[in-house]
Each structure stands twice: as C-alpha cells, then as structure tokens.
Amino acid sequence: MAETARGRLNWTGLGVFALVLLVWEAAVRSGLIAFEFFPPPSRILLGIVALTRDGVMLQDLLHTLGSIAAGWSIAMLIGVAIGVLLGFSPTARRFGLASVEVLRPMPGIAFAPVGLLLFGFSLQTELVVTVLPTIWPVMVNTMGGIANVHPRLGDVGRTLRLSNTEIVRHLLLPAALPSIIVGARISLGLALVMAIVAEIVGNPAGLGYGIVREQQAMNPEYMFAYIAVVGILGIALNAGVVALTTALWPATSRVTL
Amino acid sequence: MSARTAWPVLIARSLAQLPSPLGLLPLIAALIAWQLLAPPNSPYFPPPSSWWTGIAQSAASGALWRAGAASLQTIVFGLLLATAAGVTLGILIGVSPRLARAMGPLLEFCRAMPPPAIVPLAILFLGYDERMKLTIVVISAMWPILLNTASAAQRVHPILLDVATAFRLTLLQRIRLIVFPSVMPSVLLGVRIALPLCIVLTLLVEILTSIEGVGALMIAAQRNYQSGQVYGLLVLVGLFGFLINTGFSIVQTIILRRWPPRNIQA
Numbered sequence: 071m072a073e074t075a076r077g078r079l080n081w082t083g084l085g086v087f088a089l090v091l092l093v094w095e096a097a098v099r100s101g102l103i104a105f106e107f108f109p110p111p112s113r114i115l116l117g118i119v120a121l122t123r124d125g126v127m128l129q130d131l132l133h134t135l136g137s138i139a140a141g142w143s144i145a146m147l148i149g150v151a152i153g154v155l156l157g158f159s160p161t162a163r164r165f166g167l168a169s170v171e172v173l174r175p176m177p178g179i180a181f182a183p184v185g186l187l188l189f190g191f192s193l194q195t196e197l198v199v200t201v202l203p204t205i206w207p208v209m210v211n212t213m214g215g216i217a218n219v220h221p222r223l224g225d226v227g228r229t230l231r232l233s234n235t236e237i238v239r240h241l242l243l244p245a246a247l248p249s250i251i252v253g254a255r256i257s258l259g260l261a262l263v264m265a266i267v268a269e270i271v272g273n274p275a276g277l278g279y280g281i282v283r284e285q286q287a288m289n290p291e292y293m294f295a296y297i298a299v300v301g302i303l304g305i306a307l308n309a310g311v312v313a314l315t316t317a318l319w320p321a322t323s324r325v326t327l
Numbered sequence: 328m329s330a331r332t333a334w335p336v337l338i339a340r341s342l343a344q345l346p347s348p349l350g351l352l353p354l355i356a357a358l359i360a361w362q363l364l365a366p367p368n369s370p371y372f373p374p375p376s377s378w379w380t381g382i383a384q385s386a387a388s389g390a391l392w393r394a395g396a397a398s399l400q401t402i403v404f405g406l407l408l409a410t411a412a413g414v415t416l417g418i419l420i421g422v423s424p425r426l427a428r429a430m431g432p433l434l435e436f437c438r439a440m441p442p443p444a445i446v447p448l449a450i451l452f453l454g455y456d457e458r459m460k461l462t463i464v465v466i467s468a469m470w471p472i473l474l475n476t477a478s479a480a481q482r483v484h485p486i487l488l489d490v491a492t493a494f495r496l497t498l499l500q501r502i503r504l505i506v507f508p509s510v511m512p513s514v515l516l517g518v519r520i521a522l523p524l525c526i527v528l529t530l531l532v533e534i535l536t537s538i539e540g541v542g543a544l545m546i547a548a549q550r551n552y553q554s555g556q557v558y559g560l561l562v563l564v565g566l567f568g569f570l571i572n573t574g575f576s577i578v579q580t581i582i583l584r585r586w587p588p589r590n591i592q593a
Contacts, residue, residue: 080428080431080432082425082428082429083428083429083430083431083432083433084432085429086429086430086432086433087432087433087436090433107451108451163346163350164347164349164350165349165350165352165353166350166353167346167347167350168345168346168347168348168349168350168351168354169350169351169352169353169354170350171345171346171350171569172351172354172565172569173354173565175523175565175568175569175571175572176561176564176565176568177523177526177527177530177564177565177568178527179527179530179531179534179542180530180542180545180560180561180564180565181561182534182546183534183545183546183548183549183557183560183561184549184557184558184561186546186549187370187371187549187552187554187557188371262441263441263442263443266441266443266444267441267443267531267535270443270446270535271534271535271546278443278444281444281447282447285447285450285451290451293447293448294448296444297440297444297445297447297448300440300441300444301436301439301440301441301444304439304440304441305435305436305439308439
C-alpha cells in the first residue's frame, strides 16, 4: 500500500501516523489511558536511544540479522534445489510431490519443541525453527516458475544440444527468476518472524529475547523499544529486497511489486 | 453462466488435482527406515511406533481432547473474526483512495510487525487468557484477507461502477450489489492464505504462553522429555493442516462455481 505513493512521499499517510503517535502521547500524559505499563512514544524513543548507547540494541540486532541471513540462505539453497528438481523432472514430481505436499502445511512453529528437544536452548534450535518453514515459499515458487516456463525454451536448449544442467542453468532458472524472487521475498519475511519466535522460546539472544527480557524485568519502555525496532526491521528488510532486486534485475521489478 | 456442476463431480475433480499417491513413497520409506534404525528409547529420534504410544497416552488421559478443542475453537473464531475485519477494512480502503492513502503507512507498519513480537504486548494489556490468544490470531491473520480484498475492490470493473451510478445506488447498495460480489473470489483467496496462518498463530501463542491448547501440550511434552509425544503431536498437527487445506480448496471451488471465470476484474 505504500506503493500507492510511488514516486513521492505519502504525506497524508505519514501525517496520520504522526497524529496517532501524538494522540497516544497526549492520552498517556494526561492520564486518559491509565495502564500501569504503557509508556508514551517519547519514552519509547528515549528507550531506543538508551539501549543503542548501551550497545545492547546493536548486539541484539546483529544477532537477529545474522540468524535471519544464515537461515534464509540455507532455506534458499534447499528450496531452489528441490524446486528445480520437482519443476524440471516429471519423474521427481511423480515420486516426490505428494511427500512435499503432506509436509508443507505442517506449521513451522510446531518444529520449535522438536528443535528444543534436539538442541536445547541454542543457535541450532533457532536455525532449525527458522530454516524449515522458510523453505516452502521458495520451493513452491521455484517449482511453479520452472513448470510455467514456455516448453519452447526447452526445445531451444535441445536444438542447441545443451545438457540438462545447461538447460536448467542458462534457460530455466533465468526464466523462472521473477517467480523465485517473489518466493524469496515471502521467505525473508517468514525468516524474520521465525527468528523472533525462536529467540523467544528457544535461544536466549537477539531482539526476540530482548522483548521477553525487558518484559520480565518490568521495563516497559525498553520492551516497546525492542518491539518498535522489530517492526522497523521488518519494513527495512522488505524494502531492501525490493530495492536490491530492482537494481539487479530491473525487468523483474514490476512482478515483485 | 454454464449449467451448474454437481457437488460430487466438483469434489472428485478437486481430489483428482492432488498429486499422485506414488509420491508418498519417499516419506513412507523414510518412516520405515526410522522405525527400523532408531533405538527404541532414543530421547532425540524416537521411532514412529513410540509417537503413536505418546499420542495414545495423551488421548487416554483426556489432555489431547481438551487441548484440541481449545485450539480448534481459537482457530475457528480467529478465522471468522479475521475474515470479518479483513473484508470490512479491505472494502473501505479499496473503495476510497483517500482512505487508502491516509492509512497506508500505519497499516504497513502494523503488517510488518512479526506476530510473536506483539505477544508480550497483548499479555500486558489482556493477561493470559483465551481473549488474548484470539486477539493475536485475528490481528495477525487478517492481513492477507485485507490486502486481497482491498486490491480487488480497487480493480472493480469501471463499467460495473457506471452501472451503479446509472441506477443511482446508494453507497451501501453499491457495496452490497457491486463491490461485494466482485471481490468474493479474492476474499476466498485471502481466507485460504489466512487459514494456515490461523493454525500457526494459535500454536505460536500456545507455545509462547502455555495457555491451554495443542501448542502448550507440545511444549509441555518437550519439557518432560516425552519425545515420542512431541513427534506424534507434530504429525497430528501436520495432518490437520493438510486436511484443512484440501477441504478448503474443495469448499472454494464449490462456492466459486457461481462466479464466472476470473475475467470481470481484469
């Protein structure tokens, strides 16, 4: 929806956002909303500043970014590999698709107890919880992208006597790229969510743990500070992927929006 | 509109679209290998037979049924409320470009917020109860419905809107008679994405807060090192997700048979 403001800034929308923050500030300060642990936005901002100056915020942010990057990369590798196999080979589809379709609707979060069982409170648990659910969007989009490539491209490859590997590398993967990118974008959003989940239940580190830590320490402004940073991170990651893909493959940008 | 296709035909057609059951072979082979190779009391990789005993124990004590009912309740009500909220907001935003522009950044920020991050927030305001669980499910699952509805409402065919003007329909009539039927296929698409989300979110809240439900049961089994039960519940949850997805796609084809193939919005 921010895309409606393509080209120039959406001042009306930003004004409404600012207005909501102002009303919130005024309501808390005047005592209109009297929750015990509800800080006004200005205190949350001060909380972000204090945590940043302390260095904790940066450390937690880097940890979360690191796990997202690692988990997402692993998931991309696995997802594209399986997706290419299933999209390219009818035999693989015949003898593998149903297994994938049965495993796919398994809620990713349900792997958190299994990860904890196997690895305890650790980075490995965080990676298990982040990687497994993140594979599917990439895999499904890669498979769909490859299966939807015009059959004539395969004929072109065979006319040029390309090997199967060359057909996949030089013809099918580039043709399926827009669809793969869409999958990659969905997966990245999912990786953030799963990393935060894992940090709350499975690995005491990073932004997710920061939220719980400050909640239990009764520091509401720090807790809200972490929540705000997580939200900003979500927007930044999405915008980053869009900017990156537009820069690298301008032709696909229309599709990803 | 072509003659209506009978229900059983539609169901059979949807089932025929499922991939070949031969594709289950790798999964079955892996499970058999697991059963044969895993040590019977392995705390990490318990053999599939112990998954069954784990579930059977939990079912015999009644814990499984209570947890299942609690989770199912949240999923059903969560989906209904998310659909109501998503469709209402989506249509409002879709028919009014001004509103869409004004609410854009705020909605974008709320949508980007990962659901687990708002769990501590919801606990703060609502405490540990069923209401909190439902609130998080609804807030996080309504986005796909909202976005699909809004973009479909923006793309309602201009001729249809001219019809509305020609007949001097009021805003409410316009929404009920023109906009609503036009966005229905997109709403169903959004609900289809929201459905697995509701399941995930329900489990998520239950795992994070241990409020009664299947998620809480799983995390409790993990804490007690009942690994067979953990894997068993995982399979149950996966099976549930699979059946729900397949079921909904059948319901979707049945509802949409009254709609023309998707051309009117193009």
